[in-house]
Amino acid sequence: MTEPVEPDFDVIVIGAGIAGCVTAYQLAQQGRSVLLVERGEEPGSKNLSGGVLYSRGMEQVFPDFLTEAPVERRITRNYINFINGDSSVAVDYRDARLAEPVNAVTVLRAKLDPWLAAKCEEAGALIMPGVRVDRVLTEGTRVVGVQAGDDELRAHVVVAADGVNSFIAQDVGLRKKPPQHHLAVGVKAVVSLPRKTIEDRFTLTGDEGAAVAAVGDCTEGVGGGGFLYTNIDSLSIGIVVRLDDLTAKKKVVTDIFDHFLEHRFIAPYLEGGEMLEYGCHLVAEGGLDMVGDIVMDGMVVVGDAAGLTLNTGLTVRGMDLAVGSAVAAAEAVGAALDQKNTSRATLAAYREKLFASYVGKDMETYAKAPHFLETDRMYKEYGELLADVLYGAFNHDLKPREHLVKVARGSLAHSPLKIMQLVKDGIAGARAL
Amino acid sequence: MKIVVAYKWTRDPEEASARPDGTVDWSRAKPGLSTYDPVAIEVARQLAAETGAELIGVTVGDKGVGTPLACKAALGRGLDRVVTVEDGSLADAGRSELAAVLAEVIKHIGDVDLVVTGDSSMDVAAKMVPTVLAGELGWPAVAEVTSVTGKAGELRVGREIPGGAQVLEISGPAVLATSADAAAPRVPGMKDLLAAGKKPVEHLDLAALKVSPQNAVMTVTGRSLPERKVRKGQLIDTADPAQAADELLTALRQAGAL
Numbered sequence: 024m025t026e027p028v029e030p031d032f033d034v035i036v037i038g039a040g041i042a043g044c045v046t047a048y049q050l051a052q053q054g055r056s057v058l059l060v061e062r063g064e065e066p067g068s069k070n071l072s073g074g075v076l077y078s079r080g081m082e083q084v085f086p087d088f089l090t091e092a093p094v095e096r097r098i099t100r101n102y103i104n105f106i107n108g109d110s111s112v113a114v115d116y117r118d119a120r121l122a123e124p125v126n127a128v129t130v131l132r133a134k135l136d137p138w139l140a141a142k143c144e145e146a147g148a149l150i151m152p153g154v155r156v157d158r159v160l161t162e163g164t165r166v167v168g169v170q171a172g173d174d175e176l177r178a179h180v181v182v183a184a185d186g187v188n189s190f191i192a193q194d195v196g197l198r199k200k201p202p203q204h205h206l207a208v209g210v211k212a213v214v215s216l217p218r219k220t221i222e223d224r225f226t227l228t229g230d231e232g233a234a235v236a237a238v239g240d241c242t243e244g245v246g247g248g249g250f251l252y253t254n255i256d257s258l259s260i261g262i263v264v265r266l267d268d269l270t271a272k273k274k275v276v277t278d279i280f281d282h283f284l285e286h287r288f289i290a291p292y293l294e295g296g297e298m299l300e301y302g303c304h305l306v307a308e309g310g311l312d313m314v315g316d317i318v319m320d321g322m323v324v325v326g327d328a329a330g331l332t333l334n335t336g337l338t339v340r341g342m343d344l345a346v347g348s349a350v351a352a353a354e355a356v357g358a359a360l361d362q363k364n365t366s367r368a369t370l371a372a373y374r375e376k377l378f379a380s381y382v383g384k385d386m387e388t389y390a391k392a393p394h395f396l397e398t399d400r401m402y403k404e405y406g407e408l409l410a411d412v413l414y415g416a417f418n419h420d421l422k423p424r425e426h427l428v429k430v431a432r433g434s435l436a437h438s439p440l441k442i443m444q445l446v447k448d449g450i451a452g453a454r455a456l
Numbered sequence: 457m458k459i460v461v462a463y464k465w466t467r468d469p470e471e472a473s474a475r476p477d478g479t480v481d482w483s484r485a486k487p488g489l490s491t492y493d494p495v496a497i498e499v500a501r502q503l504a505a506e507t508g509a510e511l512i513g514v515t516v517g518d519k520g521v522g523t524p525l526a527c528k529a530a531l532g533r534g535l536d537r538v539v540t541v542e543d544g545s546l547a548d549a550g551r552s553e554l555a556a557v558l559a560e561v562i563k564h565i566g567d568v569d570l571v572v573t574g575d576s577s578m579d580v581a582a583k584m585v586p587t588v589l590a591g592e593l594g595w596p597a598v599a600e601v602t603s604v605t606g607k608a609g610e611l612r613v614g615r616e617i618p619g620g621a622q623v624l625e626i627s628g629p630a631v632l633a634t635s636a637d638a639a640a641p642r643v644p645g646m647k648d649l650l651a652a653g654k655k656p657v658e659h660l661d662l663a664a665l666k667v668s669p670q671n672a673v674m675t676v677t678g679r680s681l682p683e684r685k686v687r688k689g690q691l692i693d694t695a696d697p698a699q700a701a702d703e704l705l706t707a708l709r710q711a712g713a714l
Contacts, residue, residue: 031650060646064488065486149650149653151646151649151650153643153644154645154646171645171646172643172645172646173645173647174646174647175650176646176647197656299484330457433603
């Protein structure tokens with residue numbers, strides 16, 4: 024069944040971020056009439072993203088994505104860093120296999136989103152920037168359109184792609200306000216530096232890029248982490264910290280960010296750079312728990328709005344999941360339109376496709392990650408313990424040397440960590456990640 | 457009656473940055489409708505609604521001013537149609553050249569009774585184009601216009617002048633530059649934007665307009681930033697608010713600020 028009134032569009036997509044654009048693009052390519060409404064004056068002006076995109080999903084939608092889209096650098100170097108006050112221990116993983124085929128790229132959303140929106144327009148979608156959808160129109164249990172100001176427009180299907188807060192999904196009761204421990208706050212800056220300087224500081228050549236993930240003193244022990252990504256001629260640097268822990272530890276997020284920027288192991292990367300952008304945004308970190316109901320009569324929810332974000336500690340993902348959800352949604356919505364039945368039961372194919380794809384599978388695989396990452400010890404004691412063990416190994420203070428195992432035992436004895444916690448966290452980590 | 461709104465599609469200087477040598481980096485500035493032009497469109501739209509006039513948007517400039525995005529942004533605010541002259545050679549055009557091209561477009565449209573412009577452009581802000589345009593057309597120019605009523609040949613125009621306000625009656629065509637707050641521009645709604653995509657857009661070829669060449673060539677040969685004033689950096693640091701106020705007063709008096 025579809026609604027009796029002939030609607031203005033087949034599909035109205037709310038939000039021209041990655042999930043919204045990719046959904047709109049594919050539906051327009053199917054020949055549907057699509058309206059893409061965006062609150063910002065231009066797509067990409069209202070959102071904030073760390074900036075690493077795992078690009079394979081995007082390549083399935085846009086085969087020439089890597090050559091055509093405004094991507095910055097191919098990530099071939101992952102630098103995982105436990106940062107303490109005066110010491111730091113890192114794993115520096117570099118691999119040519121990450122370059123061919125390309126696995127992840129850095130992007131600047133202020134450039135990428137307008138490109139995606141232009142693709143939608145080429146495919147025949149109508150883009151309306153500068154319009155804030157106030158609410159969706161409902162008739163009974165069915166969503167029939169959107170309202171912005173005094174204007175109402177109707178569609179067979181509405182796609183809510185309105186980001187992490189998704190007022191649309193909350194408004195129609197699909198989603199509850201997420202609990203605080205499912206939310207984090209991100210602060211990010213883009214710092215310009217000459218291309219050559221970036222390549223020298225991160226020992227990169229050509230369009231190679233580096234992604235630094237940091238935990239520990241970079242967030243002053245608050246649950247979360249810091250990141251530093253290389254773009255062509257700028258760096259994206261930021262922190263993401265859990266809201267509940269921030270409140271519990273009575274810290275101010277901008278102070279933590281300043282502390283990170285000024286940290287002795289971070290500041291040298293930024294030296295001489297000029298800050299181009301500075302922003303703050305909520306980040307969903309609830310993992311699978313946050314994915315609630317994402318389908319109802321006449322509406323589906325995609326991307327961040329559907330709670331599709333993953334923090335595994337090593338990788339932080341959102342954009343690739345947005346792409347995956349958009350692919351699943353476009354297929355299901357297209358099929359529902361063909362059947363002239365856009366009820367919840369038909370659109371439920373979206374959820375099935377989503378959970379059959381890498382998106383749903385990964386959300387399930389890492390379902391325990393958010394809880395594991397709430398372990399306080401991750402953000403202080405472990406980094407210090409690692410540094411103490413290495414200090415014992417490298418500090419030749421003319422005392423007789425000891426085997427590393429003994430040094431490690433000694434360090435553990437001095438650390439507030441207990442061996443049982445270590446074992447417990449080790450098992451929990453292995454299960455969660 | 458035909459009303460033309462001459463608007464500018466240009467870059468926002470707030471998104472530009474000045475390099476130490478005085479040159480300007482525009483690379484991060486996005487193009488948009490010039491800040492005060494929605495005010496002009498709204499003033500003209502209200503008059504058009506009262507008189508049943510046709511409301512035509514005109515813009516001339518560099519590549520980009522005639523893109524669907526740019527035209528829809530203007531049309532969504534209530535214009536009936538848009539006429540553009542989009543030419544790379546106009547990227548560095550001066551005020552008089554732009555005004556000369558605008559004048560030719562207005563002649564091309566024909567039977568125009570009124571041209572309305574914004575207070576000033578957001579990127580140049582020289583407030584010269586309306587006056588030069590009026591000169592090219594041989595029409596009167598009025599700046600700081602706060603209201604327009606009446607009809608073609610019998611316009612009643614309110615304007616601000618230093619120390620007060622005036623009401624003018626104008627018997628023929630004129631160029632009016634609206635004051636910055638002459639009207640509150642409407643934010644285009646979804647229906648406006650939908651309609652905008654269906655309205656006619658005419659692209660004119662600059663070469664076909666026969667704009668008279670400028671008799672002198674003007675080139676920018678030097679740029680500099682305004683001299684930066686050195687701040688005193690004086691800090692008043694005391695626990696007692698009354699004492700802090702005293703110290704602040706003394707400091708301001710010494711500096712000659714009070």
